[in-house]
Amino acid sequence: MKLLLLACALGGGWAGAAASRQAFFDWGLPSWLPRPYVPLDNPMTAQKVTLGRYLFYDTRVSLNGKESCATCHRQALAFTDGRKVSVGTTGQLHPRNAMSLVNVAYASVLTWSDPKLTRLEDQMLVPMYGAHPVELGLKLGDRFLLEHDPTYKPLFSAAFPGASDPYSMGNVVKALACFERTIISKNTPYDRYHYGGDDHAVSEAAKRGEELFFSEPCKCFQCHSGFNFSDATRSARSHDGDLPFHNTGLYNVVGPFSYPAPNRGTFEHTGLTTDMGAFKTPTLRNVAVTGPNMHDGSIATLGEVLDHYSSGGRTIATGPNAGVGSKNPNKDPRIAGFTLTAQGKSDMIAFLETLTDEDLLHDPKLSDPWLNHGK
Amino acid sequence: MKRLGLLAGLCVMVIASATPKKQADPQTFSVSGDLPKPVTLSVTDLDKLPQQTATVQEQDGTTTKYSGVLLRAILENAGAPTGNSLRGKALASYILASARDGYQVVFTLAELEPAFGNEQILVVDKVGNKPLFGYQGPFRILCPADKAGARSLRMLSTIQFVSLRK
Numbered sequence: 001m002k003l004l005l006l007a008c009a010l011g012g013g014w015a016g017a018a019a020s021r022q023a024f025f026d027w028g029l030p031s032w033l034p035r036p037y038v039p040l041d042n043p044m045t046a047q048k049v050t051l052g053r054y055l056f057y058d059t060r061v062s063l064n065g066k067e068s069c070a071t072c073h074r075q076a077l078a079f080t081d082g083r084k085v086s087v088g089t090t091g092q093l094h095p096r097n098a099m100s101l102v103n104v105a106y107a108s109v110l111t112w113s114d115p116k117l118t119r120l121e122d123q124m125l126v127p128m129y130g131a132h133p134v135e136l137g138l139k140l141g142d143r144f145l146l147e148h149d150p151t152y153k154p155l156f157s158a159a160f161p162g163a164s165d166p167y168s169m170g171n172v173v174k175a176l177a178c179f180e181r182t183i184i185s186k187n188t189p190y191d192r193y194h195y196g197g198d199d200h201a202v203s204e205a206a207k208r209g210e211e212l213f214f215s216e217p218c219k220c221f222q223c224h225s226g227f228n229f230s231d232a233t234r235s236a237r238s239h240d241g242d243l244p245f246h247n248t249g250l251y252n253v254v255g256p257f258s259y260p261a262p263n264r265g266t267f268e269h270t271g272l273t274t275d276m277g278a279f280k281t282p283t284l285r286n287v288a289v290t291g292p293n294m295h296d297g298s299i300a301t302l303g304e305v306l307d308h309y310s311s312g313g314r315t316i317a318t319g320p321n322a323g324v325g326s327k328n329p330n331k332d333p334r335i336a337g338f339t340l341t342a343q344g345k346s347d348m349i350a351f352l353e354t355l356t357d358e359d360l361l362h363d364p365k366l367s368d369p370w371l372n373h374g375k
Numbered sequence: 376m377k378r379l380g381l382l383a384g385l386c387v388m389v390i391a392s393a394t395p396k397k398q399a400d401p402q403t404f405s406v407s408g409d410l411p412k413p414v415t416l417s418v419t420d421l422d423k424l425p426q427q428t429a430t431v432q433e434q435d436g437t438t439t440k441y442s443g444v445l446l447r448a449i450l451e452n453a454g455a456p457t458g459n460s461l462r463g464k465a466l467a468s469y470i471l472a473s474a475r476d477g478y479q480v481v482f483t484l485a486e487l488e489p490a491f492g493n494e495q496i497l498v499v500d501k502v503g504n505k506p507l508f509g510y511q512g513p514f515r516i517l518c519p520a521d522k523a524g525a526r527s528l529r530m531l532s533t534i535q536f537v538s539l540r541k
Binding site: 199227 | 476508
């Protein structure tokens with residue numbers, strides 16, 4: 001009896017040690033960067049991150065067995081796909097440009113236009129199960145079919161110890177979310193200059209561009225704000241602010257709706273005409289490698305993006321989307337246009353290029369684990 | 376002769392438009408207006424005044440430690456009414472802070488005064504003990520108690536004191 005009690009006590013001790021191991025997660029963040037917000041029902045653990053990384057890169061989770069999360073979110077492109085709009089497993093085109101997953105842990109809203117999707121655990125059900133468009137092509141009720149895979153067995157056991165059904169889709173989602181929350185940009189040339197005090201980390205042109213970016217006439221910083229260069233940012237220490245969706249005067253088509261279907265922004269979710277054409281402010285971290293730009297990938301280069309904003313909106317002369325975007329009645333008043341010389345434009349681009357995090361683009365911890373492992 | 380006069384006039388206009396506007400020295404800021412002792416201050420001048428620090432949490436959750444001088448002390452040194460002098464007509468005055476990029480913010484003396492608002496608004500020139508650089512500096516107004524950052528004007532260029540009732 002005494003021996004049994006001892007065994008129970010030891011068992012409890014081990015379980016407690018395991019729990020405390022899981023409670024601590026080393027984000028590896030520099031001192032200037034706050035810890036991300038993490039939902040209470042999915043605390044970060046190294047084991048879930050490892051499992052999530054395998055799942056993220058596993059093409060076997062898609063309908064056609066050829067696509068994974070990484071198909072539209074490629075590390076080399078700051079977890080975007082380089083396409084104007086993405087392509088699903090059935091070949092169907094997505095109406096929108098793939099958002100970068102960089103700093104997704106800090107995102108207060110997660111898609112281009114839906115204000116309700118604020119948790120990765122909820123958002124990723126859209127690419128997994130969505131039918132309009134089909135992305136990964138899973139069906140509701142599908143089970144995780146790889147539970148006998150020798151790679152996954154120990155990974156699920158470690159990530160969800162003691163779970164009655166460790167292979168549930170809920171756990172798959174939790175692990176994916178934990179991995180995606182580790183995709184954090186923290187070592188750009190700009191970071192080394194601005195937070196690290198290395199005056200030589202960026203060029204003089206970039207410094208001039210930074211001053212323009214943060215200037216009153218250009219106002220770029222008013223939406224692309226803070227360390228994440230997006231007002232759609234939250235952390236463990238900050239609260240959500242106003243909803244970070246803005247109509248930037250990209251379109252002004254004739255008719256009752258000034259933005260072309262099916263991309264009418266937050267309006268599609270709220271039905272409010274004031275939300276017409278309002279899209280999320282994306283982070284500018286790595287923006288030099290995440291083009292084409294805007295919610296529909298309709299602007300190819302950073303120079304053209306600057307032309308759009310300096311004009312206070314885009315004018316499309318001909319075709320079904322013809323219109324003067326600067327006259328869009330729902331345009332954010334801050335998109336008022338500004339004078340930008342050729343030198344200023346070049347400087348601003350030099351500044352934006354300092355936001356590329358080469359460490360992140362080549363970090364082995366974020367890379368495809370199957371390349372060296374095999375399926 | 377009339378034509379010559381017109382030409383001369385045009386020349387003056389061309390010269391005037393081609394001549395760059397005189398820019399304020401970006402390494403200093405001026406304190407002027409309805410003050411008996413207007414002054415232009417450099418980082419060295421600021422360092423000679425009593426220093427204060429403030430650690431603020433930015434809206435994005437990052438925290439930053441700034442140091443500098445109370446705006447009230449700078450205005451007091453320039454002769455602005457403070458303490459018992461801040462009464463009656465003196466309360467009908469304001470401070471217009473302007474940045475290099477044209478941004479402007481207004482404060483009142485009363486909000487800086489311990490007997491009234493007692494806001495510890497600073498003119499800072501250091502961040503983490505290093506000079507304030509880039510788009511923020513070299514001088515910035517810092518309002519540590521504000522929830523929003525819009526009054527914490529960057530690239531401070533001039534502080535103008537305007538007395539409405541003289």
